[in-house]
Amino acid sequence: MRHIISVLMENEAGALSRVAGLFSARGYNIESLTVAPTEDATLSRMTIVTTGSNEVIEQITKQLNKLVDVIKMQDLSDGDHIERELMLVKVRAATGEQREEMKRLADIFRGRIIDVADKTYTIELTGPGSKLDAFLDALDAGAILETVRTGASGIGRGDRMLKI
Amino acid sequence: MAELELTGAEIVIRCLHAEGVEYVFGYPGGAVLNIYDEIYKQKGFTHVLVRHEQAAVHAADAYSRSTGKVGVALVTSGPGATNAVTGIATAYMDSIPMVVITGQVPTAAIGQDAFQEVDTVGITRPCVKHNFLVKDVKDIAPTIKKAFYIAATGRPGPVVVDIPKDITQHSCTFEYPETISMRSYNPTSKGHAGQIKRAVQMLLEAKRPVIYTGGGAVLGNAAAPLAEMARDLGYPVTSTLMGLGGYKANDPLFLGMLGMHGTYEANMAMQHCDVLIAVGARFDDRVIGNPKHFAKEARRIIHIDIDPSSISKRVKVDVPIVGDVGQVLEEMNRLLKASSERPEQAALKAWWAQIELWRAQDCLKYDRSSAMIKPQYVVEKLYEITQGQAFVTSDVGQHQMWAAQYYKFDEPRRWINSGGLGTMGVGLPYAMGVQLAHPDAMVACITGEGSIQMNIQELSTCKEYKLPIKVILLNNGYLGMVRQWQEFFYEERYAESYVASLPDFAKLAEAYGHVGMRIEKPEDVEPALRRAFTEHKDQLVFMNFITDPRENVYPMIPAGKGLSEMILV
Ligand SMILES: Cc1cc2nc3c(=O)[nH]c(=O)nc-3n(C[C@H](O)[C@H](O)[C@H](O)COP(=O)(O)OP(=O)(O)OC[C@H]3O[C@@H](n4cnc5c(N)ncnc54)[C@H](O)[C@@H]3O)c2cc1C
Ligand SMILES: Cc1ncc(C[n+]2csc(CCOP(=O)(O)OP(=O)(O)O)c2C)c(N)n1
Ligand SMILES: [Mg+2]
Numbered sequence: 264m265r266h267i268i269s270v271l272m273e274n275e276a277g278a279l280s281r282v283a284g285l286f287s288a289r290g291y292n293i294e295s296l297t298v299a300p301t302e303d304a305t306l307s308r309m310t311i312v313t314t315g316s317n318e319v320i321e322q323i324t325k326q327l328n329k330l331v332d333v334i335k336m337q338d339l340s341d342g343d344h345i346e347r348e349l350m351l352v353k354v355r356a357a358t359g360e361q362r363e364e365m366k367r368l369a370d371i372f373r374g375r376i377i378d379v380a381d382k383t384y385t386i387e388l389t390g391p392g393s394k395l396d397a398f399l400d401a402l403d404a405g406a407i408l409e410t411v412r413t414g415a416s417g418i419g420r421g422d423r424m425l426k427i
Numbered sequence: 428m429a430e431l432e433l434t435g436a437e438i439v440i441r442c443l444h445a446e447g448v449e450y451v452f453g454y455p456g457g458a459v460l461n462i463y464d465e466i467y468k469q470k471g472f473t474h475v476l477v478r479h480e481q482a483a484v485h486a487a488d489a490y491s492r493s494t495g496k497v498g499v500a501l502v503t504s505g506p507g508a509t510n511a512v513t514g515i516a517t518a519y520m521d522s523i524p525m526v527v528i529t530g531q532v533p534t535a536a537i538g539q540d541a542f543q544e545v546d547t548v549g550i551t552r553p554c555v556k557h558n559f560l561v562k563d564v565k566d567i568a569p570t571i572k573k574a575f576y577i578a579a580t581g582r583p584g585p586v587v588v589d590i591p592k593d594i595t596q597h598s599c600t601f602e603y604p605e606t607i608s609m610r611s612y613n614p615t616s617k618g619h620a621g622q623i624k625r626a627v628q629m630l631l632e633a634k635r636p637v638i639y640t641g642g643g644a645v646l647g648n649a650a651a652p653l654a655e656m657a658r659d660l661g662y663p664v665t666s667t668l669m670g671l672g673g674y675k676a677n678d679p680l681f682l683g684m685l686g687m688h689g690t691y692e693a694n695m696a697m698q699h700c701d702v703l704i705a706v707g708a709r710f711d712d713r714v715i716g717n718p719k720h721f722a723k724e725a726r727r728i729i730h731i732d733i734d735p736s737s738i739s740k741r742v743k744v745d746v747p748i749v750g751d752v753g754q755v756l757e758e759m760n761r762l763l764k765a766s767s768e769r770p771e772q773a774a775l776k777a778w779w780a781q782i783e784l785w786r787a788q789d790c791l792k793y794d795r796s797s798a799m800i801k802p803q804y805v806v807e808k809l810y811e812i813t814q815g816q817a818f819v820t821s822d823v824g825q826h827q828m829w830a831a832q833y834y835k836f837d838e839p840r841r842w843i844n845s846g847g848l849g850t851m852g853v854g855l856p857y858a859m860g861v862q863l864a865h866p867d868a869m870v871a872c873i874t875g876e877g878s879i880q881m882n883i884q885e886l887s888t889c890k891e892y893k894l895p896i897k898v899i900l901l902n903n904g905y906l907g908m909v910r911q912w913q914e915f916f917y918e919e920r921y922a923e924s925y926v927a928s929l930p931d932f933a934k935l936a937e938a939y940g941h942v943g944m945r946i947e948k949p950e951d952v953e954p955a956l957r958r959a960f961t962e963h964k965d966q967l968v969f970m971n972f973i974t975d976p977r978e979n980v981y982p983m984i985p986a987g988k989g990l991s992e993m994i995l996v
Binding site: 272273276277280281284288318321322325326328329331332333334427 | 548611734
């Protein structure tokens with residue numbers, strides 16, 4: 264089962280490597296991992312997407328909690344939550360027809376063209392991972408020159424919060 | 428009055444004084460020279476100069492195992508730190524509280540492939556409870572405070588503090604924090620009241636109960652409440668290798684060690700019980716074998732552990748209790764006393780009758796009429812002569828198992844060995860840490876000719892600090908534990924398990940300034956041991972017992988098999 268886990272930790276040098284090291288040492292999967300400081304610069308917030316049986320997820324949760332730098336964590340998949348991911352795609356846009364088509368597709372997916380060059384467009388798209396996948400599927404494979412994705416960030420809905 | 432500024436090196440020393448450290452086990456080098464210069468000037472603790480950094484960490488670890496206090500080691504950067512890693516990992520696997528201070532190259536040189544630079548924090552990260560790189564002299568005191576706090580609380584473990592050389596030169600005012608609180612680290616010690624109640628109820632309903640205790644009962648100093656519970660209920664007790672001494676081995680309720688080389692009665696009881704209470708034990712693969720076979724029969728499991736990640740890791744449990752064993756057992760004992768219910772005595776009687784049948788197998792019997800010295804006999808005699816009062820350290824291999832099976836530990840913290848990592852070479856440095864902590868105690872190191880050579884240089888340290896350790900070498904000429912596996916599982920292909928051209932250990936011991944003996948006949952075992960503990964009481968005696976090279980450790984459960992698939996003698 265896929266789980267999306269939020270971790271609030273001390274914003275200390277090496278904190279990220281402790282989490283990454285834990286996953287590799289114990290053989291847990293990491294589908295994606297994002298991290299940045301929060302509004303309180305002493306805190307880092309991390310979102311980890313992983314897969315595993317219930318037993319494995321239980322161990323992951325316990326092992327993350329055991330890290331001395333981890334303050335709190337939450338398995339977002341346990342309740343209502345929102346996930347968003349950012350993707351930048353560079354596409355071929357050389358001819359008028361190609362430019363037209365890319366613009367149209369970007370609009371449909373509520374993407375934005377953020378860089379325009381002679382032969383390429385770069386499109387910015389946010390949404391759940393499935394939407395980003397759908398956008399890539401909709402593009403002609405030959406038109407995709409480069410993609411970069413951040414991995415998911417997640418937050419609980421309504422009163423569900425991960426705060427100290 | 429302007430506050431006095433101290434250098435980082437002075438601050439390190441002051442912190443160790445504030446922590447009440449008695450011994451620092453260490454080895455100098457460039458990156459820690461400032462610290463050593465301050466050690467030269469101070470009197471608060473004794474620095475013990477070992478002959479290899481690995482031994483410094485093992486000695487600090489054993490100091491901790493035998494006292495319950497935090498052990499301290501100090502090593503230089505680069506090779507000093509890498510030599511320390513085996514010691515750190517050994518302590519980590521057995522949850523031993525320790526602070527290891529490592530020197531680091533100056534901050535400006537970090538990342539430059541500087542002389543004797545290694546990424547100590549990176550290398551040790553997977554085998555420490557936590558580690559720190561100190562980047563500012565002002566952080567030294569709070570970091571060391573945190574290090575001791577983290578090492579000793581919750582599930583204990585080693586903490587590394589890496590200090591670059593320039594930081595030990597810089598100065599600032601010194602104040603040692605009196606208390607520490609960390610928002611990210613708050614271990615629980617009190618168990619959940621509702622779970623404790625459920626556990627007590629379950630224990631009272633048991634028809635075929637077993638108490639399975641482990642290293643946590645020793646680490647948590649819970650021998651008294653454990654004994655109280657077992658005696659109050661009259662339930663059988665078994666212990667892991669790490670828990671030995673946590674419950675009196677001579678008590679009739681005690682079934683001996685369980686697991687791969689555990690007793691028949693302990694393993695059969697584990698396999699057939701209906702209620703199992705695990706007390707600071709972690710269902711290790713050497714203990715329960717294959718979890719699939721282990722969970723065969725319907726049973727309910729209560730598990731007390733301070734580390735939630737130990738619970739339901741290998742075996743699903745019914746009543747998890749996260750907390751300190753001592754506190755939880757005391758609470759359970761209170762509820763048991765207050766309850767009017769008692770376990771069903773007829774069922775318990777039948778259960779004990781069954782256990783006695785298993786016990787009658789006498790699984791630890793061995794050939795007592797052999798013309799060769801049997802290793803088991805040596806351990807039995809050691810037990811008799813020391814009247815069970817010695818601290819016994821061991822190395823890793825067959826001799827370790829014989830020590831565990833035949834020396835009956837009646838008190839916690841007397842049996843000092845490496846269970847989790849199984850590190851050959853710990854025996855002698857362990858004995859050093861123990862002897863320094865308990866100068867008047869009898870300390871025996873039971874070892875093999877393979878293991879002892881992994882840290883034999885420490886005989887020199889023993890001379891320097893006048894440590895009257897009794898080294899009991901069970902010399903079978905083989906890497907015996909390896910040989911045993913090759914005999915059982917590799918059709919007797921003894922690949923590289925025979926150690927040719929061993930040194931003359933007696934002469935070697937003499938060369939280091941100690942007493943050496945070579946004992947070849949069974950009838951000479953007892954007199955040799957007696958002489959060692961009387962005539963040579965104050966000296967290190969190295970006893971080279973030439974033992975039966977083909978002796979095996981029984982019972983044995985082959986790796987991956989279930990508890991009832993024991994190979995008996
Ligand atoms: C050659 C060899 C053969 C071996 N054969 C056997 C064998 O036959 N039988 C055997 O038992 N072992 C054997 N071992 C040892 C084995 O590898 C494990 O080290 C050992 O079984 C683990 O013991 P334990 O379960 O008591 O856990 P430990 O490693 O001692 O762990 C202690 C547990 O207690 C918890 N704890 C710590 N402090 C507290 C506290 N205050 N309150 C509550 N919980 C606490 C910890 O979180 C941890 O889960 C062998 C080792 C070697 C090298
Ligand atoms: C550092 C290290 N290397 C290898 C091993 C694997 N090993 C386990 S027991 C053993 C043999 C030990 O031989 P010896 O010390 O003579 O003890 P014996 O089994 O003969 O009693 C070996 C090689 C280990 N545990 N530790
Ligand atoms: Mg041997």
